[in-house]
Amino acid sequence: MIRKLTEIDRKPLMALLIKEPALNLFLIGDVENFGFEQEFMELWGEFDPVDFHIKAVLLRFYKSYLPYAEGPFDVEGFAALLRKDKDVEMISGSSEIVKAFGRIMSFRKEKHLYFAELKEMNAEIYSGLSAPGTIKKATISEVNAICALTDGIQEFESSSEGSRKSLHQTLVSGTGRTYYVECQGEVVATASTAAENSMSAMVIAVATHQAYREQGLATRVVVQLCADLLAEGRSLCLFYDNPRAGAIYKRLGFQDIGAWSMMYF
The missing domain is CATH 3.40.630 (Aminopeptidase)
Structure with a gap:
């Protein structure tokens, strides 16, 4: 029934x-x-x-x-x-x-992703990458600046208007948080959580400006984001389909626990 x-x-x-x-x-x-x-x-x-x-x-x-x-x-x-x-x-x-x-x-289209979970941070990675004071936690005042970065990332599918509305709603509702790095007044790296609950949260929207890649900035942001959630007693989850990205996440302590599929009508 x-x-x-x-x-x-x-x-x-x-x-x-x-x-x-x-x-x-x-x-x-x-x-x-x-x-x-x-x-x-x-x-x-x-x-x-x-x-x-x-x-x-x-x-x-x-x-x-x-x-x-x-x-x-x-x-x-x-x-x-x-x-x-x-x-x-x-x-x-x-x-x-x-x-x-x-x-x-x-269905007209389908997408399949790896699903990974982090319960304990790789201590060596954390101590080597954390940079207190350089990573900021976003408020609704930074929504436009953060979306100006993510709107330019080809892999992100949301529209400019949709991404701003979604991030604003997440920050207002407290169902997620966003951390970022700024350089010369411009957001150059960011990572967010979504679907935060009493036990876990999803890491999403990890992005770095094209001109600032290969510097480990996004990794630093993700490390700080994960460390703060773990300190609150929550685990972290994320999707990935790029083996190179998966290798980076696994260095932090993420482990594959399954596969996730999205089927579009």
């Missing part, structure tokens, strides 16, 4: 999600930060017919969907919800789960 979830389902839902807290970072963060009664967000759960515990969940966050299941689940039942949404743009999640939708639905 699949039905829409409400506040009364919080405890059994979290019991499911914390079984794999890293992979469920977005789900946990959205429930903790926004609850169940939001126009831009909905949650459905599939209940086990024997003991009625939640065995699978589907999140809608604006025009994107994210499924999670601890084992076999009603793919067709969740797919029916997606088909009813005329505005749906994508579905993402653990590759094993998302690929189940790919067998019964058509």
Whole structure:
């Protein structure tokens, strides 16, 4: 049985999600930060017919969907919800789960990434790269300056207006933070978190200005960002598809824990 979830389902839902807290970072963060009664967000759960515990969940966050299941689940039942949404743009999640939708639905494009987690920083890297006083924490006043950098990064897909709106909302809501390095009044390196929750956070938007690359600036920012989150008792997660970038993250202490897929309608 699949039905829409409400506040009364919080405890059994979290019991499911914390079984794999890293992979469920977005789900946990959205429930903790926004609850169940939001126009831009909905949650459905599939209940086990024997003991009625939640065995699978589907999140809608604006025009994107994210499924999670601890084992076999009603793919067709969740797919029916997606088909009813005329505005749906994508579905993402653990590759094993998302690929189940790919067998019964058509997509125009798909992207697959490595998923890595950091629980403990490489102490040698941290002591060698940290530079107290040179890395700043952004406020909403720095949104335009930071986005002026990220808008020029080809790998980033968000529009100029969309990136500013997203960063502003994240900083205001406290669901993420951004650190940056400035040179001659210009932001030249930055890294952010998103989906911060009580257990973890996602590292995103790591970028360096073209003229300042090969100096380790982005690595310094990521190191400081991760060190601060770890000191708060949270783990860090990130996606990557570039083996060179993956090697850098692994030097910091990140370890691959799975694969992540995004399927675009």
